[in-house]
Structures are given as structure tokens and as C-alpha cells.
Amino acid sequence: MSGFVSVLRRELSLSLRGGGEMLTLVLFFVIVGAIVPFAVGPDKVLLAGIAPGIVWIAAFLAMLMGLEKLFGPDRADGTLGLYRLADTPLSAVVAAKVIAHWLTAALPLILASPILALLLSMDLPTFWRTLVSLLIGTPALAGFGALGAALTVATRHGGLIAPILIAPLSMPVLIFGVGAISASGGPGQTGVATLLLAALSLMVVALTPFAAALAIDWGED
Amino acid sequence: MSIDTTPKMSWWNRLAHPGQFVILTKPLILPLTALTALLFAAGLWFAFFNSPADYQMGDTVRIMYVHVPTAWLSQFVYATMAVSAIGSLVWRHPMADVSMKTAAPLGAAFTAMALFTGSLWGRPTWGTFWEWDGRMTSTLVLLFIYLGIVALWRAFDDQLRAARVVAVFTLVGAVNIPIIKFSVDWWSTLHQPASVFRPDGPTMPGSILTPLFVMFFAFTFLFITLQLTAMHTEVRRRRIATLERRAARGETR
Amino acid sequence: MTQRQVQPSLCLKTFALSVGRGETILAQDLSLSVPAGTGLLLRGPNGAGKSTLLFTLAGLLPALSGTVTLEGYDEDFGPAFHHCGHKNAIRPRLTVIESLQFWQAINGSAALTPVEALERVGLGRQAKSDAGYLSAGQQRRLALARLLVSARPVWLLDEPTSALDADGQKLLAGLITEHLASGGLAVIASHDAIAVENLAVLDLGGRV
Numbered sequence: 001m002s003g004f005v006s007v008l009r010r011e012l013s014l015s016l017r018g019g020g021e022m023l024t025l026v027l028f029f030v031i032v033g034a035i036v037p038f039a040v041g042p043d044k045v046l047l048a049g050i051a052p053g054i055v056w057i058a059a060f061l062a063m064l065m066g067l068e069k070l071f072g073p074d075r076a077d078g079t080l081g082l083y084r085l086a087d088t089p090l091s092a093v094v095a096a097k098v099i100a101h102w103l104t105a106a107l108p109l110i111l112a113s114p115i116l117a118l119l120l121s122m123d124l125p126t127f128w129r130t131l132v133s134l135l136i137g138t139p140a141l142a143g144f145g146a147l148g149a150a151l152t153v154a155t156r157h158g159g160l161i162a163p164i165l166i167a168p169l170s171m172p173v174l175i176f177g178v179g180a181i182s183a184s185g186g187p188g189q190t191g192v193a194t195l196l197l198a199a200l201s202l203m204v205v206a207l208t209p210f211a212a213a214l215a216i217d218w219g220e221d
Numbered sequence: 222m223s224i225d226t227t228p229k230m231s232w233w234n235r236l237a238h239p240g241q242f243v244i245l246t247k248p249l250i251l252p253l254t255a256l257t258a259l260l261f262a263a264g265l266w267f268a269f270f271n272s273p274a275d276y277q278m279g280d281t282v283r284i285m286y287v288h289v290p291t292a293w294l295s296q297f298v299y300a301t302m303a304v305s306a307i308g309s310l311v312w313r314h315p316m317a318d319v320s321m322k323t324a325a326p327l328g329a330a331f332t333a334m335a336l337f338t339g340s341l342w343g344r345p346t347w348g349t350f351w352e353w354d355g356r357m358t359s360t361l362v363l364l365f366i367y368l369g370i371v372a373l374w375r376a377f378d379d380q381l382r383a384a385r386v387v388a389v390f391t392l393v394g395a396v397n398i399p400i401i402k403f404s405v406d407w408w409s410t411l412h413q414p415a416s417v418f419r420p421d422g423p424t425m426p427g428s429i430l431t432p433l434f435v436m437f438f439a440f441t442f443l444f445i446t447l448q449l450t451a452m453h454t455e456v457r458r459r460r461i462a463t464l465e466r467r468a469a470r471g472e473t474r
Numbered sequence: 475m476t477q478r479q480v481q482p483s484l485c486l487k488t489f490a491l492s493v494g495r496g497e498t499i500l501a502q503d504l505s506l507s508v509p510a511g512t513g514l515l516l517r518g519p520n521g522a523g524k525s526t527l528l529f530t531l532a533g534l535l536p537a538l539s540g541t542v543t544l545e546g547y548d549e550d551f552g553p554a555f556h557h558c559g560h561k562n563a564i565r566p567r568l569t570v571i572e573s574l575q576f577w578q579a580i581n582g583s584a585a586l587t588p589v590e591a592l593e594r595v596g597l598g599r600q601a602k603s604d605a606g607y608l609s610a611g612q613q614r615r616l617a618l619a620r621l622l623v624s625a626r627p628v629w630l631l632d633e634p635t636s637a638l639d640a641d642g643q644k645l646l647a648g649l650i651t652e653h654l655a656s657g658g659l660a661v662i663a664s665h666d667a668i669a670v671e672n673l674a675v676l677d678l679g680g681r682v
Contacts, residue, residue, distance in 0.1 A: 006579035012570065022411035078561025079571045081534055087552045087582035087624075151390050164372055165390060168365040172404035179408065184236050196407075200400070211393050214310075218385035219377075220534070379496045463497050470498070 003088025004096050021069075022108050027139035029062040029109045044075060044121045048193040051120035052130055052181035056174055058116065059109050059134060063141050064163045066105040070149040071121035072159075072217070080153070084217060091213040098139075098146045098209060105145075129181045129190065133197065137177040140201040143208035144169050150212035154219040172200055224299065239456045241314050246449055253446040260439035267432035281345045286432050288338035290440035291331045292356075295363055298328030302370075303395040306388035316452070318384035319459075321391065322374055322452035327444060329367035336360055355409040359402045366394050380459065483546035484510040484627055486531070486659055491521055493530040493542035499538060500526050500679055504590070507520060510627070513650060518678030524663035525559070528630045532557040532659060544638040547627065552582060556624070559632045562617040566606025570597060570616060574623055582622035593620040596646060599610050600641040606630075618649060629653060629660040635668070644669070 015022060036054050037047060074080040083093050113134060117127040147169075148162035155161065179193030236242050266287040302324045308317030339357055340350040351357070370387060377383030491504040500523030514663060516524045529535040532555045547554050564573060574588035592598050595615040600608065607656045608616060613635045621629060629650070636645050637667055646670040650660055654672055 003580045003582070004349075006576050010576050013572075014565065014567055053499075066232065071546060073565070074562075077682070078559055078563040079567060081557065081559065081579075082563050083496075083580070085532060085553050085555055085557055086580040088580050093580075147393065151386055152376065153375065154382065154386070155373075156378075157376060161369070161372050161376050164365075165369045168362045168401070169394070171362055172397075172400050175404045175408045194405075196404075207396075209391055215386050215389045218389070219382050379493075381496060466498055 003086065004092045007093050007096035008086070008100055011097055012103065015100070015104040022064075022104055025062050025065055025105055026108045026112045028065060029058050030112055030115055032058040032061055034119050037119070047120045048122060048126075049182075051105070051117070051122045052126065052133075052178050054120060055113060055116050055130055055134070056137075056177050059106070059113075059138060060141060060170065060174065062109055063101075063105050063138070064166070065147055066101065067145050067149045067162050068159050070101055070146060070154040073219075075153050080114065080216065080220060086088040086186040086218065089213070089216060090170075091209045094146060094150065094212045098142050098205060100147060102139055106134075106142055109132045126181060133177050133180040133194065135199055136180070136194065137173050137197050140173045140197075140204040141170060142199075143204035144173070146211045147208045147215070150215040151219070153216060173197070173204075174199060222254060236316055237314055238318070238458070241458055243453050247453070250446065250449060250453075253442060254451065257442040257446050260435060260442055264432055264435035264439045267435055272428050272432050277347075280316055281342055282429065284338050284342040285429075286436045288335060288342060288439045289333040289344060289433060291338065291435065292360065294440055294444055295328060295335050295360060297334035297441070298324050298331060299363065299367075299395065299398070301448075302328065302391050306391040306395075308410060309384055309388045310392075318381070319452050319455045320448070321384065321388060322380070323448055323455050325367060325370045325374065327447055327451065329364060329371060331440075331444070332360060332364040332367055353409060355402075356405040359398075359405045362401050362405065363398065366398070370394075484659065485545040486628060486661070487545055489541050490528070491542060492538040493526045493535070494538050495526060495535070506676070507670065508659050508661060508674075510610065510657050510659050511654050512672040512674060513654055513662060515650050515668065515673045515675045516661065516678060517665070518652070519660060521628040522678040524678060525621075525632050528557065528559075528632050528661060528663055531555070531628075532630050534608065535645070554626055555628045555630055556621050557630045557632075558617055558621060558634060559589045560636070562613045563620075564605045564608070564613050564616055566604060568605055569602055570605050570608065571601040573616065577620045578623040581620075581626070584623065585625035588619075588623055592616075592617040594649075595619045595624060596641070611639055611642055611650045614638055615642060615645070618638055618646065621653075622649070627658045629662075631660065631662045633664055634662060635664055635666040644677075 033054050035123075040046060040050070070211060073081060074083070083090055086093070099205050110131065113131060114127070116122075117130065122130065144166045145162075149168040152159070152162045176193045176197035180190050182190070236245065263467070264286065268283055274282060276278045302321050304319040305321035305324065308314040308322055336357065341361070343352055343357075344350050370391060373387050373390060374380075374383055377386070486506070486508040488504050491506070492499055492502045493504070494500040500521075500557070504527070506514065511594050516527065524551045528534065530537050533542070533627050534557065565633075568576070570592065571588055574591060578584060578588060586594065589598075589601065591602055592601050597608075597612060597615055597619065600612065605613070605616065618634070631650075634646055638646060643666070650662070650668065650670045653660060654670070
């Protein structure tokens, strides 16, 4: 348990001392969201309609950005090999990294989401639902992200392949995530989507550390 | 491979040895090819000349004879890959690696064919090449997963390491596919009237069922034949790679 | 944290071990026996498979054939191997003492405290500084300190002398001697002479 906490603390202090990485991620998130009106036109009604989808896509893309540094530096400097020989099980190390990844790559985005809500003329009830859906759904993205990073850490150009692997798996997260916001499905559907999203998130966060640890253990040399 | 390679290997052990596997299954290729050709000849004859045009869809119904078998194979091939992945992870069966690797492009090809024929059929029936309906969408996602697996195989230099990593992803995908299917179904019923596509499909008369049935077996045997051939090729490819590496190191063994 | 006692009957044995990367065999049919209190020095030209053998002994690479066993070791005590490779696993932006505390938390079973270990390897004054600012030799010393904060019976050292100055080499020899005297064992790959008694030498030669 102390090993788990130590990995978490180490990851967080590396990120916090890393200078502007987190800020860059937030900037990316806001810019991706803010670019959409230029592409589809500044029609407020249209923007408000697709705003939940835009926020989710922006969050999804921004979280892909941070994947490279999840296991890449650890592999480069030999830390990953030592993790495999550690007392703390590799799956616990990965679980700590999933949590750290969420705290450093998802939480800042959620905190920045009011800016996008404003730019995309979201109304207040929709914004609250967006906030809840992001809070519930992004852990699943963090889990899938860690899995993708673990699968490709031993490859030469893994940075490009990880998103390709993760995107199809993350489809349900996007579906339920946006479904939990927009009321187009009639009454009750948003509640159903929120519950399904929560179930999915719990399952992904519980299971991916084990799969990712297997992938690292067997793919490394 | 050092102790008693030759005498009295069980069939399981013989299958596990790549060289023995090729020797053991080589005689199967010719009969399988003949059987596949025969089934296709019969199936196509039924499909073109001995089945009626549908009173609603007309001749486009014949696309079904390719579409339905390939759509079935898109899932059957993934199941083959998932079973191979378990064989690779649990028993470290060398041929399971090979089977997993060769099935991926085949699965991608069948899935692409199912999508292609599906949209050909969709144009006259739905009036559009692409409809975001539940089945087509989840088949598209399946195609992405197949292509991701092929890309992951290619990203590794060492195929032994690749096998284990790909096996993990294949199994994660196997767990995920039902979830994707469920979510996509939920999503498509949310966004469009259900009348566009009837999930139970039209009731089929026997004259349509016969060619469908034959084509179904024809495509399945096509997959088995291609899979075996590709596995043999892969075994040879690996042997050549090993020999080249040895030659590069100046060994004579 | 339970004290990991080291039984005198401890013995690292390999049987008909073949090691290599991918399908390329680098060393074949190794039957080694390294009893507690002794060390094994691996020699051989570049590419002879020294590092690969160490990786395989640690369990980081699968053996192509044959087995590695550590006789007389109770698996309940957790991993038995310290591996110290070419890479020091030191990250800039963490202080020296933080790095060491981290490895102690991960590897468990405290032996020396991080402060004591730093004093031992001569980095006491750098404890609070950023590990990224250490010189190559100092980073190597920090990597050695990692072996001291968690007690494990088997040390697998890959070129431990690289970047070390004369004092550092003496320090390394001292550490290994102490480790062997306390009933541990070590397998070391090095081109340099290491001033430690009880070292058997295995020449891996060129190719198989």
C-alpha cells in the first residue's frame, strides 16, 4: 500500500514540477473547443446543441496528448524494469499511474470546462450535467489511455498507435458521456446514460491496471 | 527442442511444433481448396439462377448472399483470434501466436467486405450508402479494432513479444465488443426512428435460405483455407527470418 | 516490515540455461551455481550476452530454455533480486533523497535509511539537490544506494564501475564485500577488475 501511495506521490510531484505541461494540456483542450465555431459557424443555437459533444471530443483528444509520458520516460530511464522487480505489484503501480493521469490530465480539463461552456453558449443546467458526466466518464478514458500506453510502450512508434487502439474501445464512453448530457432521448434517458457511464468507468478503472500490467510485463525486454 | 523430438509426440505436441504443424496440415490444403471452390460454385449458381428476386427489394436481395456470410465471419474470425489469444497467453502455444497473427488481416478483409456489401445494399433499400444504424456502426468499430490489431503487430520487431501484447489487447477487445455493441444500439435507437431498420429482418422463404446456407459454408471454408495457408506462410517467414539472422551472425548451424 | 533474513543455504542455480533476445541465442547450456557469500564475475567481449544473462536471471527476460532457481529462499519475502543495469532510473526534478525514499517504499524491507545510505555512498551533502544535477558518477552512486535501502539477497550488477572514479570503485568493492559477508550473493558483469574476494569468474567467450 505504501508503494502505491509513493508511486502516486512521485507521479504527481513530477507533473507539478514539470513546468507548463498541465497548462499546455488545458490550453489544447480550450483551443480544440474554441476552433469548432470557426468550422461550423457562430450560430448560437447550433453551437449550444452540439456543445456537449464538442467538450467531450476536446477532452478525449487532450487526454490522448498526455499518454506518451505515462510510461515512456520510465522505460527510457530503466525505471520500468525496476517496477517489474519491485515488491509493489506492477498492477498497483499502473493503478497509481491511472489515478495520477486522471488527476493531472483530466481534472484540469474539467476545471477549465466553464470556459468552453461560455464560448459554446451552453445553458446552466446543461453545463452542470456536462460537469457531472465528465467527472464520471473521464476515469474510463484514463484507464483505456493507460492500457493503450502500456500496449505500445515497447514499440518504436507507439505514440501513433495508442490512439488508434484506444479510440474504438472508448466509443461507449463517448456515447454514454454525451448521452448523459443531452436530453434528446426523452425523459429518463440521461439518467440511464449516467448510470451506464458510471458502471463502465468503474469496470474500466478496476480491470485495465491488470491488463496493462500484463502487457508491460510481457512486452518489455 | 533438445530432448526426444522424434518419437511418439502426442497430436497436441505435434501441433505445437511449427514444422510438424506444417507437415501435419499440409495435406488438408488441397481438399479444403476444392471443397471451398465447389461450395462457391454451388452457392453462386443458387444465388444467381435458382433463387427468386425479392418482391420488395428485387435483385438486390442477392447481395445478402455475400453480406450475411461475411458479416458472420467478421465475428467468427474475432472469436478465432480470441481463442488463439487465450492459447497464446495460457499455454504459450506457438501456433496460437501464428493463428492470431494471420487471422487479423483476414478478419479485417471480411469485415470490410461486410461493410461494403452492406452499403451497396443500403443504397437501393434505404436510399443512402451509409446509415448510422446499430449494426453497421458496430461493424465499423469492429473494423477499426481489427486494423488496430494489425497495426500493433507491425509496430513490434520481435514477433514473440508482439504476440503476447497483441493477445492482451485482443482479449480486452473481446470483453469490450459486447459493450460497444450495446452502447451503439442504445445510441442509434436514441437518435433515429426505429422503422428504418427492422432488427428481426424480413422473414425469408426457403428458396432464399438454400443459397444463403451454401454461401455461408463456402465463406467459412474459404476462411479456414486462407487461414491455414497464411499460417504455413507465416511459419516459413519466421524460419527465413531466423536463418537470415543466423547468416548475418556468421553461424553455420 | 519484516526483516528479511538471509539463510546460509541460499544458492542461485541455473540448469541448462540458454539466454538470448528474440530467437537469437547468445549463451547456451549454462549450469551455474553461486552459493551464498560468493560472487560470480561475468567476463566476455561486447555482445557475449552478459547483460542478457543478468536480465534473464532477474526474470526480466524469459529464458530460451533451462531454469533459474534460488534455492533456500522463501518466496513469501518477495522478490529476491536487485538489478542494477546500465540505466540508473534517476529522474530529474526529484531530489536525491526523494528518489531514494521512493525506491525504499517500492522495494520494501528497509535495511539502511535513505540518509544513511547516502552517507555510505558519499552523497550526503547532495541529499536535497535535484537528482538531475548529479554527475554521471554521482548518479551511479545513487543507483548503488538503491541497493542499500532495501535488503535483497541477490545483487545483479551490470557494469557497476562505469563512470565511477577510483574512490567509487573502492566504495563499490567495499559494498559488495559487505553484502557477501552478510550472506548475500552477487553476479557482476564487468570489464574492470573488482577487488573482492570470493569471486568466481565465468568467461562467456564470443559466440555460441
